[in-house]
Amino acid sequence: MSTDSSPPLAPWSQMLLSAVNELRALAEEDGAALDSTVQEDLRRLFRAAASLETQLASPALDSHHDQMNSLAAIRGYAEILQEDTAADTTGLGDSLARLLQAVHTAHNGAANPPPPARRTMAAEPGFILAVDDLQENRELVARYLSRSGHLVVTAASGAEALQALATTDVDVVLLDLMMPDMDGREVLRRIKEHPEWRATPVIVISGSQDMDGIIACIEAGADDYLFKPFNPVLLQARIKAGIERKRWHDREEQYRQQLERNEKFIRATFGRYLSDEIVTEILERPEGLELGGDLREVTIMMSDIRGFTTLSEHLAPQQVVAMLNRYLGTMTDIIMTYNGTIDEFIGDAILTVFGAPQRRDDDADRAVRCALAMQDAMATINADNRAAGLPELATGIALNTGSVIAGNIGSERRSKYGFVGHPMNVTSRIEDHCQGGEILISDSTASKLQGTYALSDRRELAIRGIEQSVAVQRIREAGHD
Template sequence: MSDKAALTQHRITVLLVDDQHMIGEALRRMLAPEHDIDFHFCQDPTQAIKTANRIQPTVILQDLVMPEIDGLTLVRYYRANPATRQVPLIVLSSKEEAHTKAEAFALGANDYMVKLPDRLEILARIRYHSRGYINLLERNEAQAQLEKANRLIRKTFGQYLSDDIVDAILESPEGAALGGEKRFVTIMMTDLRGFTAIGERLPAEDVVGIINIYLETMTEIVLKYQGTIDEFIGDAIFVIFGAPILRDNDAKRAVACAVEMQLAMTQVNTKCREKGYPEVHQGIGINSGQLVVGNIGSKKRMKYGVVGRNVNLTARIESYTVGGQIFISENTMEECGLHLLRIDDQIDVMPKGVKKPLTIYEVGGIRGEFDLFLPEKVDVALVDLPKPIPIEFTVLEGKHAGDTRYQGTIDKLFEKTAQISAEVSADKLVNLKISLFDHDKNEISSDLYAKVVKSISKDPAIFHISMTSIPPSVTNFLERLMPESVTA
């Protein structure tokens, strides 16, 4: 069905208001042969507004001199009445005075004719004014339908897309077209560290419950900082700053958003504890660079997104984090300005697909207009264990464990941080999968995950780890070995 067919079909409807029956009969005879015109005659001017409201004329012919109500006064009433405010009004009068015509036009009349007019002339003017008014009605109706459809689109897709993307689709005819453009943007990726292992131990409804608590809290913060949520990927969030709307402080907003998101994890974990869920911890990576942004997919199914090597690089940067950390690229640091950032650490890394080492920066806060900071980092004082705990570990390559298993022991511990002595050293930021044993060589768990956070020495191989996913069996075992103040 076309847009035109979907609109209300309006006939030309004429209302004549005149106290003389003779004039009414004359007009009726003039218009009777015209099958596309409906004619209505109101001889009582006090009933004119009521009649107009009922028949909804497309043009009103109004006598100027009538008993009970002056014609010019009635013109005022038409223009004050919402139903007739925009209906074309032709004043009929026996007067030719310029002053009377000027007053009628000043009060809102659209035309002025001396009665009794010629048939061809009155038909031409009726059709002309009615056509213009019908076009106005159709435009208004089409606009109302469009606004209704837009409200439905916003209500439906606003649950899945950010406001910026919905606005871009609604406000521009090209908003939903396939295609893209190159643009310098800042992108953020977040992830709940070790959540895959946590999810494998919990019922499905608990997994979804944790994710919903997390995403609900983080979504509000992202939208507060005008980020575009490109998609949720399980427990991860992919956010764009700079598309579809480019702003001059995209990188700064991204960093400030990340800091507030990390601070909000206290609120997330409070809600998790209230529902009996385990605590979760978030890592965030941010990168700035040239990307292709736009609508990607097919005409039947598309999404607004970004494409380019900087997307992969952002994912790599995020993968180096442990819970509570924010890592940014050098590009993002330069976009923000080093003087505005609190840099807690910087590390040279060699992500896959990159030809030379990159420096990434751990951000602890941002100064200036946002003035947001994470708690200051303090060195953890590890406590010597009464007896080293034997372990075996493999190095994770992506999401997969390597084939080689290495021997080692946990010698010191405090909360989620531990010191390991091993037969081989492990580089900083490497992920490990650890099997932990009791002192009788009985396996406690083979699903302890950790990230190397500090290298103490290469020979002998000693390094510190941060445990990113701790099975309950490991927690219980460590609590039995150490005082409560030492273990998490």
């Protein structure tokens, strides 16, 4: 190396460059005895030393950052070479030790104590993204970490780093701050704002020791901040901790996704037997499974196909099931559209309640609109039946409003969300009087209606098992015949 008319070098610089020259002489003398990997690492070390000498001879405004990059490369390759040539007899080991002592003095400002012995930190292999605009820094980090079993991918810019994150599952990001175009702080901000990347640990590695900048990075979400030239053992420890955090997060995310899948499965499965509201009650409130109930005012709807038993006697079992499933499937969709709670299917009959488990001010109106929609849907059902060579159907629907006990009924081993009370029986008896295509509502339901409907044919029904008669009326939408 030439010093020509350059300004005098600091003592640590003279010591370091002297050690590099000594190492170069040994390498030239014994080059034939060195394997290709060692020779390549030596070339990289000498290249970094040449850059450092240039920086020392013509210091610029950002020379400290550049010097730290060069020192990091010199130290890194010297430690790798020291490990790789531990058993060699060429004298490289002693020369490398002196070089590392010089680097230590340059970085710490004192000749003693000597740099700590290199040791390997056992860690689970991970996928590491090293982001640095300088090729020598990227190559050094890749050499360090690949020796520990990590898979390393590098990025020369912030844009490349974001592209790598978008296409690979990265465990830890090693991020340089001073880069052209998009600097490390902007990359860090984007990582931590991205919903899929924010849990990825980011370790900032920089030659800058500005305390405000360090605090800003930590506040922005950086998991750690290391100075160049970095301590390789410390870096391995940080990476190990980062990989463990990422693994825990990935496992938690898998558990969360599994729970979501399980909940969807529960909703889809039990939604075939219970209303969405009841399933939600069970999933979100553990006490929702406890036996017991409370008094609720509800509007009850009972629908039934007229003469279904007689019709089914003349059909094959497969035809009966197909016809019934077509009918019940259509009716179920309509009932759920109007937020009704299907209590149960009783053969071809459907028992539905409006007002439990969730009460609404328009329970009676929704029950009426639901019944009207069900009767309107019979035209489509019958058209499909005719096309399939099946008989047409007619359904009667009864509506009644009253107070019932709503809750979990049964035993600890077998229970259901159901309804008990006199109004349930009354509704069933009213439904017995319905003709095909007819909707009958009791006065108790009519008095709760807020909308405008056409009521007709008011009459008193003598209900079996009930002393008092029940007043009912036919109902249809206003303006419809």
